[in-house]
Amino acid sequence: MIEFRQLPDDHPDLASSPLLRAALLTLRYAQEHNGIGLTSNKAFKRVFVHWAAEHFDWPDMSYDELFSVNKVLNEYDFPPLELLHFLLVELKLGRHYKGQFKITKRGAELLAHPAQLVDALIPFYLMNMDHSSYSRSGDQAAGNWDVWFNVLNVEAEDGGTEVELYEVFYGKLSNEPMAWRATSSFYCCVLRPLCWAGLLSSQQDQSARRSDASYFKTQLWRSWLTLDTDDSVEPAQRH
Structure with a gap:
């Protein structure tokens, strides 16, 4: 059996999660910029993809490493971001509206409570995604x-x-x-x-x-x- 303890929002171990860190950054960006621009295919526009590559600090996918094999980055060139985009929409933490990715009320609530966000995000990611x-x-x-x-x-x-x-x-x-x-x-x-x-x-x-x-x-x-x-x-x- 697997059980997840309820951690406080300021627990230092939450910083271990690249996925949580990326979700917090993305939701905060959407909140502060009144949305994130989407392409006609409903992917994040390159300006945000480049920002995410620089700020996510993703293990083994640094900004320099990603640009060493790409002149520009589309969402699909940065797989963790493509995954995160899907998860945020699927969990109703963000939604697509008039060409923008917008943070939802639930997304804003969990942005303020990282421990609750990790409880919503990671078990769903691990146990409900087709990793194959x-x-x-x-x-x-x-x-x-x-x-x-x-x-x-x-x-x-x-x-x-x-x-x-x-x-x-x-x-x-x-x-x-x-x-x-x-x-x-x-x-x-x-x-x-x-x-x-x-x-x-x-x-x-x-x-x-x-x-x-x-x-x-x-x-x-x-x-x-x-x-x-x-x-x-x-x-x-x-x-």
């Missing part, structure tokens, strides 16, 4: 969030790589040429969403491959989640 649509293979990882959370609660205390954590759930990785599809779907459906939510963090050398990164629970994980395996977690070994 963001993977190269389109494959859905086998399992459910109750199992993933409770096992990672123990296994990610000391950290583990993508393959190491995959093998905890699914057994030894095959040597077949297409075995990457299995770890890729696990990354896209479990590890990356947890990182974007701010519940896991990845650590790796700049020159290393993504698959060499190790994943660790964040302080937000520890302060916000109550899980069945909490009594089985041994203190992390710090070197």
